[in-house]
Amino acid sequence: MKIKLHVWRQLNPESKGAMETYSLDGVNPDMSFLEMMDMLNEQLIEEGKEGVAFDHDCREGVCGACSMVINGEAHGPKRETTTCQLYMRHFSDGAEIYVEPFRSGAFPIIRDLMVDRSAFDRIIQSGGFISNHSGPKPEPNSIPIDPGVAETALDAASCIGCGACVAACPNGSAMLFTAAKVSHLGMLPQGQTERYDRVQDMTTQMEEEGFGSCRNYAECEAQCPKGISIAFIGRMNSDFLKASLVEPVDRRGKMKAQ
């Protein structure tokens, strides 16, 4: 296959970026999109030019590292697929492909296609866990969990934190990511104690990071490589409402101050 690539090149966060155009010949349709990018980089290195910087690691669709907007869509045109699991057979011979970094004010560009998604880690730090120390714990079968609940919690927990939801959203909202974690932990018995603090803390942090608000475009669901449902956003909103109505605010802060 022959491919024409337009790739966003940007040296560092401060510099001005621009699209650069490259031609590739001999692309095998069974190559993954990232293997095609490797091919481009080898070609560039042999010409004495620095390769395109991009994040990637597991190359089997689970680590969430790879992040590119391909022809206007996060992770490219195939549904429920990460960039590393997108194959060149999904493009036609002679195709022109535009490759850009994930775009959001909360995801600053580091270089070329690489962005800083540490805002997601800070959202998790604000409450995306069950407070716990390592050590002896109760026998798990003493707390039965409905298999349907466990399965739905797992649907939410399957989020790989890639940030496609943010990149896809016209508002750059991180609602799907946050809602997935709030739902996963909020559905399980172990997560009940902190359930209402968690939803408040995580949504507060989300806003502080500069993510936009949700306007129900549902682009996040459409471009989520794990097919995570926006129904979880509804669940989070419902918990948020309950938390603001009935639960004491900021209990976590008060507990820590004691």
Added chain:
Amino acid sequence: MLTLDAKLPQGPIEDAWTNHKDQLRLVGPKNRSKYKVLVIGSGLSGASAAASIGAMGYQVECFCFQDSPRRAHSIAAQGGINASKNYRNDGDSTWRLFVDTQKGGDFRAREENVYRLAELSTAIIDQAVSQGVPFAREYGGKLANRSFGGVLVERTFYCRGETGQQLLLGAYQALEEQIAAKTVNMQTRTEVLDYVIIDGKVRGVISRDLVTGEIKRHVADAVVLATGGYGNVYYLSTNAKNCNVSALMRAYRRGAGFANPCFTQIHPTSIPASGDYQSKLTLMSESLRNDGRIWVPRNKDEKRKPSDIPEADRYYYLEERYPRYGNLVPRDVAARNAKDVCDQGLGVGPTGYGVYLDFAAAIEQKGVDAVKSKYANLFEMYERITDDDPTKTPMRIFPAVHYTMGGLWVDYNLMTTIPGMFAVGEANFADHGANRLGASSLMQCLADGYFIIPVTIGNYLSGLEKDNLTTDDEHFAKVEAEVRDHANKMLSIKGKRSTNSIHRELGKIMWEHCGIQRTEASLKEGLKKIPELREEFWNNASILGVNESMNQSMEHAGRVADFLDFGELMCRDALLRDESCGCHLREEHQTPEGEAKRNDEDFAYTAVFEYKGEGEEPELNKEPLNFEALPLMTRNYKS
């Protein structure tokens, strides 16, 4: 000569860990914050260790080269985690898990370590559930189980085909909790390049910020290496692209003994390689062998579609050769048999190096929905990569390099031969012997991180005299200068060849000469070719850019340079181990049926290599293995 004091507990094995723990010295809660521990790596073992040690009150600094600890390769583990809970009432017990693991590893692991692993397995499930890991449940709400290779009980706990992901997220969340509590200082996009040893003890590391290129010094009282395995020495493997051996090799060069480097597990069920451009291989979980039947056509020139081949013309070679375990024989046995039938010309697919993994029988019996729901994401993953629907036509699979059982030598406290330097998870050699059974890597990483290192590290730290060492110390300056020299040396090569192509060539040498099967001749040949390729690297590699900025080309080159040195060490170990055991099959030593034939008289030891300087032959040290609780027996999966 290394001193290999394994500090093994005395007395009956059932009480060994408890007694040992009771004897360990402690650091009181008020004093813990005076000690600084660096944890290198943030996968299952690193994140669980950093979170646990941090929560106890020590100062922890944790490093990973990814942008977030959630991306570590533990996330890709699919099938499950073992624990001897005996929930299925099928006779499981700590003893049985110990026996299976020891036998699975072909008696090349320390039995005290293996027993402790089996003993801690049940607590890991309790810990994970308390963190909110959503394990599969039965209708009554109790935890579900399935079976893995090499065992005759159902003891594997799972979250669909994403068990590693869920366990890692549990550990990652625990780590993020500690980062928020400021007990852990997380350094992402940072690679640790070397270690500072003072008075024989590890006292710090030198790191490189992968975004700015800045070289930094970090002082410490103890260092925990949780840097995973080295399967990428083969270039093609099931590991993530960035997995590497550098942290281990650099510790080895500073005096840490490297144990059993030749023990590499070849996983039987990977999607076969299809072309030269391929950058990695994708695993299909071993759990698929619960319902999938493995076969090849009986006739060499079979041209029919698999569905048109009648039963009589199908060769279910595992079921025929191993009637008791069938498709659930251990990984090394399944891998070797797959290669064997392909070498006989019976393989399927365009390259002839593939066998069928067929779900037709299970679908007929249980219905397509039931089978699909059990393996949903694995089926999707397969379809995405190959464009074939495994519910309609059998999967094609072939062995691929997967887990590495070798690693830094550690004593029972998980400390390497450098005082203060510990190694946990896949980075150490301790628990799996010559072959690892399925669903036990997650078990080891979490046992090490949640339960072992938090107490053993206290024992070490309690004996330390506190001093006022800072990074201004001359030892730091010296190691930093060496790190900079290494970078400059690479950047000054200015050759023509991409380091990726050199890595790919190394991978071919390793696969051909030190792969599923090895011979004296093949290993000697490998030991000739690798130094030639290393010459090529240092004379003709094209490494662009500068150190003082992001430089992925240089990062990769540094890792390839270490793989070149390591490949040689691996072949050397494989050559010296003139026996077959587990995954290490020396063709010279087989039973008449083609099974691995151990030589316990001469090789019942752990091989520990000691670095003797650049270009010098490393020295082989031996830690003899004793088999008192479970006497040596021949591995047999046939009857």
